[in-house]
Amino acid sequence: MSDSAPAPAAPSAPAPTAADEHGRPPFGRAILDAVLEGNSVVVTILAIVTAIVLGGLLIAFTNSTVLHAWGNLFSSPGNAIAQAWDAASGAYVAIFEGAIFNPHTVAALFQQKSMSVALHDGTVSAVFNPLSETAVNATPLILAGLSVAVAFRAGLFNIGGQSQFIGGAMVATWLGFGVSLPPVIHVIVCVLGGFAGGAAMGMLVGLLKARTGAHEVIVTIMANYVMAYLLSYLLSKPSLLEKPGANGNLISPNIASDAHLPLLAGTHLRINAGFLLALACAAGVWWLMSRSTLGFEFRTVGANPNAARSAGMSVPRTWILVMLIAGGLAGLAASTVIQGTDFSLNFQSYGTYGIDAITVALLGRARPGGVVLAALLYGALHAGAPLMQASTQTPVDIVQVIQALIVMFVAAPPLIRALYRLRAARAGGTGQVLSKGWNA
Amino acid sequence: MNLELQGITKRFGSLVANDHIDLSVTPGTIHALLGENGAGKTTLMNILYGLTQPDEGTILADGKPLTIHSPKDAIAAGIGMVHQHFMLVPVFTVAENVTLGDEETRALGLLDRRRMRRKVRELSERYGLRVDPDALTGDLPVGVQQRVEILKALVRDAQVLILDEPTAVLTPGETEDLFRIMRELRASGRAIVFISHKLKEVQAIADTITILRRGRVVGERPRHTSEDELAALMVGRSVQLRVAKTAAKPGRVMLDVRDLVVPGGHEGLPGAEHTAAVNGLSFRVRAGEILGVAGVQGNGQTELCEALMGLLPVTSGSVHLNDHDITNAAPAMRLRSGIGYIPEDRQQDGLVGSFPVSENLILDTYNRPPFASGPALNLGEIRATAERRVKEFDIRTQSISAPVETLSGGNQQKVILAREVGREVRLLLASQPTRGLDVGSIEFVHRRIIEERDKGVAVVLVSSELDEIYALSDRIAVMYEGRFTGFRPPDVPVEELGLLMAGIGGIGTPGDGAADSSERTPPGDSANAGPGSLEQPDSPERTSPGAVQPDGPGPPEQAPPGATGPPEPAEPAGSTERAGSTGAAGSDGDDPTVTVGKPT
Incomplete structure (x- = not known):
């Protein structure tokens, strides 16, 4: 409890050493801690999910067809919701097809006369092209x-x-x-x-x-x-x-x-x-x-x-x-x-x-x-x-928005926890009192 | 206000922090809560102050139930708390801090600074707090900041004042000052709850002592209870307050320091470069002996240790370890040549809190066999060693992979000790090795240090706890303003040490202090400060730096800025210990000052 008594006279050290960091974690560490504090893997995954959902709303409500349908919300509410769903899911399905697996390429594969032709004209490659692109972009x-x-x-x-x-x-x-x-x-x-x-x-x-x-x-x-x-x-x-x-x-x-x-x-x-x-x-x-x-x-x-x-x-x-x-x-x-x-x-x-x-x-x-x-x-x-x-x-820029949203939610774990009613892992409330009283 | 806590229970998960605690606080008394770290003292007081809600139990004020959901409720009920870590705005003046959240306003919501200041001054004078309402809080020494916190509670008319480990951050002199203030508050009919794990302090000041262990009240005792009994109640077994040791068998000279000068002072302060924190020290430590370095903190002990470890550059002088010149060696080099280092601030300098126990145990041997083979860490060996050390040193931890920051202070210190003496060590530098530890851990650390000595290790022990100096040292050196004012045998009377700590008394003349101050006074910067403190013999407390603006340019304020600290609080330092150890705790504090003053 009493060990963290501040030393009144900080020892003087030559300028370009750790002395300028005295008493505080380094800056980079502080940022990392701020993001990781009480931020479990679950929170990270939920942050991604939330960002994708929000991104979907954004896709839907920047689409003119959807907006028109919502203009007639009271005459045909079902249509409005269906339009919104179609817009968002359509975009995400396209991303999925572009990044992981596109069923059309398999259909094309079955239309080929023989496997050897398929191998040579790139139809087989087309099946794996999305994954290849993902890897290339990730590298x-x-x-x-x-x-x-x-x-x-x-x-x-x-x-x-x-x-x-x-x-x-x-x-x-x-x-x-x-x-x-x-x-x-x-x-x-x-x-x-x-x-x-x-x-x-x-x-x-x-x-x-x-x-x-x-x-x-x-x-x-x-x-x-x-x-x-x-x-x-x-x-x-x-x-x-x-x-x-x-x-x-x-x-x-x-x-x-x-x-x-x-x-x-x-x-x-x-x-x-x-x-x-x-x-x-x-x-x-x-x-x-x-x-x-x-x-x-x-x-x-x-x-x-x-x-x-x-x-x-x-x-x-x-x-x-x-x-x-x-x-x-x-x-x-x-x-x-x-x-x-x-x-x-x-x-x-x-x-x-x-x-x-x-x-x-x-x-x-x-x-x-x-x-x-x-x-x-x-x-x-x-x-x-x-x-x-x-x-x-849907403009490609929406991808940047989703990326940014993910990072924002990762950086704001209390928001995600509040959203999903998760209990705080380490930070905050009782945890602090606990550490003050018991872990000194 | 008669405050009564009945059956207070607080659980944190499976941990029972408070287990049906009953406590009754009477006006006009000082009630000590004594217990080891983690006994539940702070939790109980946090409940009383509304920072935590109890799971069970009631709080009664004058027989009427009291619900406290927040500190606001507590303040309204007349309960004030001074936290261990102050909650002050450093760039505000004392008056502003004291009235913060409770400001006096004039028409249009303007602050009424004059009334704020007057209020602070009145209260400050009534209870002898001696705080200047216009001083910037950040400039004040820790002891005075604490008084500002007390003032904050008093302004809000607190009838029950909770002080959470108030002495942990204070020098002995400041502690004595605090006790005086506490007595005045008691005389005014207030109740004080004093949280501590220091037996001497509790004995010196408390009227009633309630001892907590593992969340339970294990006893309530009057003030005149023996230290042994209190310690046994606290720890749950009988404790040796002074570890038995045989006479030292000093061997060859292991550490030889000559004319060591280490620069000090805060960076960027004008004139800082002129102040040497360590100012021409020469001493030798032999294998198998413990040299205790006593002194009020801030007289260069920290810089001495860091210079010996190579963490601070040396201006001049030389350091030899086992006949090798290590004056300019890098820290890694010194570690390899056999220096073990227990730093003063273990969390800041000794441990990496987020690292597991096992990694903290190899923090300075990670790149040597058997822990490293080539560029790779040898995880198996690291784990095996950690398991062994945890057993050997009785480190209480859930596992060797638990972050060291989750351990109690005592166990953290055991980790450092296990690491530093776990390898071949020729010289052990131990700086405040038991600061903040509870009695049980102190006993353990002391015993291990003596074991090392008996193995033939030279030990330099720096401590501001005179008890510790007496318990361990084979020779005592007293450090004052960067110099040793004397070497003494371990049976030197405490009064004499107190004078040496205040810079009074000469190297060759034990006993009569101030008479030969001319011989002692070194030429140069400390010439002002030394005699200066003698010229104001009647009011050493009043000259606590920063507390009061001097009316004229008094010599004591000319003391050099920087790390070589204020000489004045040194005087009551000796008296605190003396008062505590002789048991005459009632009317202490003033008499040694008088004896100091008269010869001048």
């Missing part, structure tokens, strides 16, 4: 999500996924078209180059934090801008990354086909070795964080930098290493995009990976397994969105 999200998750676990908030992605993309692309190497080696060199490019960006952030005490959130946000404009600049210089004859289109030459990540299921499906690389990285991160001494250091620094210092760990060194690894993972995400699907770099190749990575990491509770699952969910939403737009005229 960079897994890697970028791992990048944010590793940093979270070590108490750092890595908002710089975008800059590290760009760093990795520039190196991987240049190695892809600028040098010629034997087939297998070229792929590996480009992948390693992607890692190195991202790692360099990450390490820069870690170094700045360790040496000068600069906050990683500020540094990474600024790095995002710097790298985005640097990319545009490099893409506008023919001697650097610009594609010959691009006429200011800000696009790089295509990388050599030797540098493409090998396809896994034939030429009709885009799924490639990048997906396996992402899964291997998830396994590697799991081993690193829960089975290695280095991961033990990361976790200790993330949970309590002061105790880490007292236990002989070097907090600044840990920051640098963590950001190096986090940046490298974001760089690998870029490699899988450039070498797996895009084969060239343009001024907006980085898309929204940096931000999506944060939502993936939070939804996945900063655990490698969770990150893979969360990335697959988002990958599926992305994969299904085009079909949804094509077949139901």
